[in-house]
Amino acid sequence: xxxxxxxxxxxxxxxxxxxxxxxxxxxxxxxxxxxxxxxxxxxxxxxxxxxxxxxxxxxxxxxxxxxxxxxxxxxxxxxxxxxxxxxxxxxxxxxxxxxxxxxxxxxxxxxxxxxxxxxxxxxxxxxxxxxxxxxxxxxxxxxxxxxxxxxxxxxxxxxxxxxxxxxxxxxxxxxxxxxxxxxxxxxxxxxxxxxxxxxxxxxxxxxxxxxxxxxxxxxxxxxxxxxxxxxxxxxxxxxxxxxxxxxxxxxxxxxxxxxxxxxxxxxxxxxxxxxxxxxxxxxxxxxxxxxxxxxxxxxxxxxxxxxxxxxxxxxxxxxxxxxxxxxxxxxxxxxxxxxxxxxxxxxxxxxxxxxxxxxxxxxxxxxxxxxxxxxxxxxxxxxxxxxxxxxxxxxxxxxxxxxxxxxxxxxxxxxxxxxxx
Amino acid sequence: xxxxxxxxxxxxxxxxxxxxxxxxxxxxxxxxxxxxxxxxxxxxxxxxxxxxxxxxxxxxxxxxxxxxxxxxxxxxxxxxxxxxxxxxxxxxxxxxxxxxxxxxxxxxxxxxxxxxxxxxxxxxxxxxxxxxxxxxxxxxxxxxxxxxxxxxxxxxxxxxxxxxxxxxxxxxxxxxxxxxxxxxxxxxxxxxxxxxxxxxxxxxxxxxxxxxxxxxxxxxxxxxxxxxxxxxxxxxxxxxxxxxxxxxxxxxxxxxxxxxxxxxxxxxxxxxxxxxxxxxxxxxxxxxxxxxxxxxxxxxxxxxxxxxxxxxxxxxxxxxxxxxxxxxxxxxxxxxxxxxxxxxxxxxxxxxxxxxxxxxxxxxxxxxxxxxxxxxxxxxxxxxxxxxxxxxxxxxxxxxxxxxxxxxxxxxxxxxxxxxxxxxxxxxxxxxxxxxxxxxxxxxxxxxxxxxxxxxxxxxxxxxxxxxxxxxxxxxxxxxxxxxxxxxxxxxxxxxxx
Numbered sequence: 001x002x003x004x005x006x007x008x009x010x011x012x013x014x015x016x017x018x019x020x021x022x023x024x025x026x027x028x029x030x031x032x033x034x035x036x037x038x039x040x041x042x043x044x045x046x047x048x049x050x051x052x053x054x055x056x057x058x059x060x061x062x063x064x065x066x067x068x069x070x071x072x073x074x075x076x077x078x079x080x081x082x083x084x085x086x087x088x089x090x091x092x093x094x095x096x097x098x099x100x101x102x103x104x105x106x107x108x109x110x111x112x113x114x115x116x117x118x119x120x121x122x123x124x125x126x127x128x129x130x131x132x133x134x135x136x137x138x139x140x141x142x143x144x145x146x147x148x149x150x151x152x153x154x155x156x157x158x159x160x161x162x163x164x165x166x167x168x169x170x171x172x173x174x175x176x177x178x179x180x181x182x183x184x185x186x187x188x189x190x191x192x193x194x195x196x197x198x199x200x201x202x203x204x205x206x207x208x209x210x211x212x213x214x215x216x217x218x219x220x221x222x223x224x225x226x227x228x229x230x231x232x233x234x235x236x237x238x239x240x241x242x243x244x245x246x247x248x249x250x251x252x253x254x255x256x257x258x259x260x261x262x263x264x265x266x267x268x269x270x271x272x273x274x275x276x277x278x279x280x281x282x283x284x285x286x287x288x289x290x291x292x293x294x295x296x297x298x299x300x301x302x303x304x305x306x307x308x309x310x311x312x313x314x315x316x317x318x319x320x321x322x323x324x325x326x327x328x329x330x331x332x333x334x335x336x337x338x339x340x341x342x343x344x345x346x347x348x349x350x351x352x353x354x355x356x357x358x359x360x361x362x363x364x365x366x367x368x369x370x371x372x373x374x375x376x377x378x379x380x381x382x383x384x385x386x387x388x389x390x391x392x393x394x395x396x397x398x399x400x401x402x403x404x405x406x407x408x409x410x411x412x413x414x415x416x417x418x419x420x421x
Numbered sequence: 422x423x424x425x426x427x428x429x430x431x432x433x434x435x436x437x438x439x440x441x442x443x444x445x446x447x448x449x450x451x452x453x454x455x456x457x458x459x460x461x462x463x464x465x466x467x468x469x470x471x472x473x474x475x476x477x478x479x480x481x482x483x484x485x486x487x488x489x490x491x492x493x494x495x496x497x498x499x500x501x502x503x504x505x506x507x508x509x510x511x512x513x514x515x516x517x518x519x520x521x522x523x524x525x526x527x528x529x530x531x532x533x534x535x536x537x538x539x540x541x542x543x544x545x546x547x548x549x550x551x552x553x554x555x556x557x558x559x560x561x562x563x564x565x566x567x568x569x570x571x572x573x574x575x576x577x578x579x580x581x582x583x584x585x586x587x588x589x590x591x592x593x594x595x596x597x598x599x600x601x602x603x604x605x606x607x608x609x610x611x612x613x614x615x616x617x618x619x620x621x622x623x624x625x626x627x628x629x630x631x632x633x634x635x636x637x638x639x640x641x642x643x644x645x646x647x648x649x650x651x652x653x654x655x656x657x658x659x660x661x662x663x664x665x666x667x668x669x670x671x672x673x674x675x676x677x678x679x680x681x682x683x684x685x686x687x688x689x690x691x692x693x694x695x696x697x698x699x700x701x702x703x704x705x706x707x708x709x710x711x712x713x714x715x716x717x718x719x720x721x722x723x724x725x726x727x728x729x730x731x732x733x734x735x736x737x738x739x740x741x742x743x744x745x746x747x748x749x750x751x752x753x754x755x756x757x758x759x760x761x762x763x764x765x766x767x768x769x770x771x772x773x774x775x776x777x778x779x780x781x782x783x784x785x786x787x788x789x790x791x792x793x794x795x796x797x798x799x800x801x802x803x804x805x806x807x808x809x810x811x812x813x814x815x816x817x818x819x820x821x822x823x824x825x826x827x828x829x830x831x832x833x834x835x836x837x838x839x840x841x842x843x844x845x846x847x848x849x850x851x852x853x854x855x856x857x858x859x860x861x862x863x864x865x866x867x868x869x870x871x872x873x874x875x876x877x878x879x880x881x882x883x884x885x886x887x888x889x890x891x892x893x894x895x896x897x898x899x900x901x902x903x904x905x906x907x908x909x910x911x912x913x914x915x916x917x918x919x
Contacts, residue, residue: 018572019534019572025562096528098528138533138537
């Protein structure tokens with residue numbers, strides 16, 4: 001389920017909550033209607049942590065971090081709204097300028113000490129996360145935690161309700177913040193209803209496999225789960241992957257999927273997963289950048305046992321993934337609850353997302369951690385960019401029982417060079 | 422016939438209007454009317470007498486040199502005494518209102534959400550606050566200081582001081598820039614802030630920041646409520662009568678940070694919903710050289726204190742609740758008491774400002790009620806004849822509604838008060854200056870216009886100031902209304918659905 005913030009537990013403490021809104025009032029009665037694809041994501045939350053070094057962030061005060069948020073929210077004011085339901089039960093966002101929750105905290109360690117830990121999932125404690133509900137009308141959709149390290153460095157952790165948009169949207173908003181911080185005049189395109197819904201003429205009529213209906217959760221938007229989900233994270237380089245697993249094509253992400261899928265299949269033995277979900281950015285890149293769910297969600301189904309198959313076979317079948325977005329859009333209704341991440345084993349490709357463009361005083365963050373909250377029992381692997389172009393960070397979330405065995409398998413095949421015990 | 426029935430009503434009301442106008446013109450210019458027949462008689466007499474007779478009358482008057490000298494000396498002496506004993510004209514050179522930064526904005530939804538989180542065990546209190554906010558007449562752009570944005574609020578003394586510095590110094594910097602006054606030239610400084618009174622005082626804080634002179638006459642008024650702004654003006658006026666060739670700076674503000682009520686008694690939660698950040702800095706002067714650039718002249722200032730009556734004294738009372746949280750308890754009789762205080766104030770100011778026609782009518786109606794029929798409705802003088810503009814303290818929607826009803830004012834007369842309440846909330850003693858600024862921003866202030874500022878405050882006090890506009894004021898390019906005046910006036914619904 002992920003670690004929930006608790007006062008006083010661990011080195012991060014001293015939470016002070018406040019709210020940040022926009023500078024201009026939104027017209028009364030404005031609403032934002034989520035599409036079917038948006039609603040499919042409602043039980044998921046994106047968490048991203050940006051860590052800045054002491055030299056960069058030493059002089060940043062709380063006010064200097066809060067102030068650039070105002071012009072950003074002026075441009076995209078609906079993300080500061082609150083959820084309501086229509087009479088039909090379909091959720092929508094009331095644009096009442098309620099704001100985002102801003103959390104200040106302190107960490108007893110320095111940035112260097114914090115970044116020394118190779119398993120970056122420790123960054124989960126730098127994101128203040130609360131799910132939507134039980135009072136939907138009073139639940140912020142975005143939480144921003146500002147953690148001051150003892151050396152003066154800063155971590156900015158965002159918890160972002162996936163119903164609003166995908167990780168590219170989050171990066172877009174945060175980059176706008178960084179540009180507003182630098183004093184630039186920012187502008188974000190207002191997306192009309194039309195630009196958020198897309199037509200896919202290849203709809204075959206079969207039910208989408210990447211989405212699963214779950215038991216009704218009511219107004220508390222938490223993914224129901226049978227097991228405690230655990231996260232671990234490791235770094236890898238493109239060169240390394242290509243040298244260890246040669247002749248599997250050029251797409252590092254697909255190679256990674258293949259390797260990890262195989263490891264997990266070996267661990268799960270009898271019930272090895274034959275269907276996975278692959279989430280990647282849309283190559284037709286809906287420009288200009290805006291806040292919406294635009295990732296391509298496709299499903300891969302194989303007829304053979306993944307544990308036994310060769311890597312080439314697996315990678316080849318990944319290439320035949322089918323885009324299921326329009327099917328998802330159709331199947332989602334007003335009241336049912338669904339999950340996408342973790343409905344099956346899910347692989348998310350964020351390696352091309354411009355997280356490191358969020359420059360403060362000209363410097364990129366020292367580290368960016370990205371994960372999803374509310375992953376179902378199928379588990380998920382999120383691949384995000386590293387500090388340098390060649391590097392990737394893979395964050396794996398699986399049921400707690402499987403995780404040690406999966407780590408062993410990954411060690412055996414050479415994916416993780418240092419096993420963190 | 423149905424069509425004809427409205428016509429007689431309309432024509433009779435038009436006739437009545439002309440009768441009223443005629444009556445007012447007659448009574449107000451009574452002396453002039455008296456003079457006309459006298460002048461006519463004298464002119465007729467002179468014409469009848471002819472030039473030689475006039476010369477004979479002139480020569481028959483024997484003028485002695487001593488007599489001439491004595492009478493002219495007497496005339497000069499009387500006029501000198503008159504000019505010396507006349508009170509100095511007090512000018513309002515200029516003023517400046519604080520405009521809070523957008524980072525302090527508190528939309529309704531945010532206020533309610535914070536309220537729910539802070540008072541999570543008292544849903545009835547939250548419900549109460551929501552109903553107050555819906556009917557308050559406030560808008561979505563009012564501002565609270567940074568310390569109050571926290572859940573729960575963190576009202577430390579440091580935070581209160583920094584709010585005071587932020588609001589007061591910004592307003593004063595703006596005033597110095599507008600008027601070109603140098604800090605070393607300030608003779609009198611009066612700061613009024615009711616609920617925050619640290620040591621050293623806020624006036625000492627201002628003197629320290631701007632390095633004012635060591636022989637400055639500084640005063641710090643605290644605890645005097647929302648009407649303290651006009652009390653400061655009264656004090657400045659008295660001081661400027663005594664000290665020739667001087668100027669005075671008045672700073673009116675209310676510091677919200679330390680006074681945010683943290684308990685859950687309903688009567689004490691009301692101020693949290695209405696009070697917002699604001700400040701005003703005013704430059705007053707008695708120098709002759711300022712009369713060209715001054716915006717207003719102070720005509721009258723009337724203070725009425727109802728503290729002798731127990732009910733009035735206790736109606737706005739700061740006290741601890743059962744849990745020990747300090748807050749301001751507003752009694753349910755507040756509106757009635759305000760009405761009485763206003764009546765008392767009007768009784769004093771009426772004769773000073775009302776034209777003779779209204780005073781006569783009022784006198785006749787008073788005699789009528791006392792002698793003939795006590796059940797006769799009391800005549801409420803038409804103050805619209807005495808003033809062009811009204812600035813009613815934006816204490817809350819109920820106060821403005823009550824005064825509009827009592828004084829029979831139109832929507833346009835109370836527009837400045839309502840719009841100030843909407844845009845800035847209840848900024849306590851500085852609200853009168855935001856309202857005046859609104860009227861100027863709308864370009865309605867002409868030379869010779871008379872303005873009536875009415876303020877209510879704890880105690881219970883009702884203070885009035887009457888200003889006369891000294892020069893037509895061009896729409897200011899800066900000021901608290903500069904970026905939003907085009908959106909005003911807005912329609913404020915009776916209940917805003919949250």
